[in-house]
Amino acid sequence: MTIDAKPRREAGLNPRIAAIVVAAGRGTRIAGTTENARPKQYIELASVAILRRTVTALLETGLVDAVLPVIHADDHALYEEAMGGELADTRILPPVTGGKTRQISVLNGLQSLAGAPPEYVLIHDAARPFVMRHIVADAVAKLEEGASALIAAVPVADTLKRVDDSKTVGTTIDRSGIWAAQTPQSFRYADILAAHQKAANAGRSDFTDDAAVAEWAGLNVRISAGSPGNTKITTPDDLATAERRILMDDWLKLGDIRTGTGYDVHAFEPGEKIILGGVEIPFDRKLKGHSDADVVLHAITDAIFGALGDGDIGHHFPPSDEQWKGAASDRFLMFAANRVAAKGGRIAHIDVTVVCEAPKIGPHRESMRRRIAEICHLPLSRVSVKATTSERLGFTGRQEGIAAMASATVRLPFDIAGDEIR
Template structure:
């Protein structure tokens, strides 16, 4: 779009919907915070819209945990609360634009589609300026389509008249307001459907394969290929080991949970040997020293400190490097107490601290057949391995 066209165009705002949870993708944290090419999925859309000259306002619609993780927004952006359903989220965002006139142009985009391009945005805005009330990006359907009941393929469906619908979708603000006001609780999978229920046409423009949606776990690999991020990462592996003496009359913390036992572990902090080993493994993969460098036992502020703080610190160091934790493997070496009954709780607690799926956390336990200090029940040891994906140096 030319500078003269942009200067005479109505104002443009983006409603960026980031309220999804990512359950189908297997993420324990919101999928829009998953790392892609060194930055969260959500940040790809934010950066693309912030860089577009025509866009002067943005509203990020998100839950509190996403808001906390994103931090400072680009200039001209604000937050709105995510609703239980998509239409409620859009409605909350529209309320933030109550001071805008109906002729403004609005882009509604799903944050799970990180591959926003200026070309698609320009095509959408151009058709609105030329008189369309609404516009959507679409792609042709390349595959043969069949009706299906259970596992049985049925009749072939003519794909010539079908298209795949993407976002961002573009509307005049007045049109979008009318569509949501008329919806009266009726559900729709996107805003274009609500506009069509008003009897208004929705114009299609050429979409872009890079606007692929993150829905399932395998979509992250697809997006990495489409957005050219695969070559930007490397695998890093770190190992950690720790041991602490068992003493009477102390609580026993292992793997972030308290285990009932006659003895606890002695140390400057809560002496959680498992979390200490994991922390060192992650710091090792980062080539970032060890737990003693960051939390020296000579510093009184760490006396009795909960070790989950150390592990969360290590995870934050990974995120600060633009990396992600792919897998952690922990082995606890103890004659007593028996770790087996506590393994599920330990896995869940570690996954919670690291903000990764439980499936990426392995916890094992073994003994030394009564040999050595662990065999004599004098102490407990732990060793850990952490596998990270980090940006190329």
């Protein structure tokens, strides 16, 4: 995506419903905790920047015609990093530079829309990536019915206490009629623009949200639907909770759970080291094979192919093909993992058992786990490496080679069309 701080009015876009995403803040309560203290809207949740998740969530409602990010003057490189690439959606307007306060930032955003003004505008925090369709739908419906200013909000459920500086409870506050404000806050565009301009002309820049500006300007502010799930990321705990929530949501979408198994064996030949699980192990022999003969990664690769119903390692990397001669087997496993990702799935767990009398696997077990996890982009807890002997029976017992057995659990989205019986 090309970043241009100038409002894109020459493009002729005249949205009916626009959303301003306020992303010019510094996130002081979370600064310094992650990613070299970058502003929180650019911190990644499950490998996607918070700002990008927020913008995507608004667009996915199908109710917003244009999204205008308002960003800090120093953040254009961070914005490009977060929002570039495949998210080059024409509904995302080039970002506008914000001001010293949230109120000034919003006014900058509103004024940038004046060349082709929308009928309605939703003003939303960049740090609320869980905005839902029904929240936007309710706001739009109420605006259609004649409301001029709305706050997405939820009634306060907890008992409220007023405390003094020593944290001593003074009084209990009656929570009836008390609501917790969220965003988006939704307005008729002309009304909120006039309210913000009036406040600026009066020298007021201290309002903490747009509803306060609207109230001060005399607009009738009503409540629209919020949700307890429409949370704002403010603290490190919020960040950790949001990460868990996204990962859980992603897992729950992958209900097609499959398991595959793999088995491989390679004989010894003269050499000075073997490669197992992507790890070099000093030894008085090596394993014989067309590639690097990593029996562990070969078994895992076949297990993943088995879970996908996608042939086997010999089908994808035939030993008759000279390009695989001496190849590192992590290439094979990466290929299999990418096949899972291409289907919209994820590897859930890998378990491998190495069968040999020598070398001893124990001293290298954790290195193997780490390397397998790295190749497959898995947490270490989702990789198991075990070892056993064959009690001196068979070819492994005679120390003629090494065998490995693996299982892989894969989660995929259901493909009803692809699963039809033919």
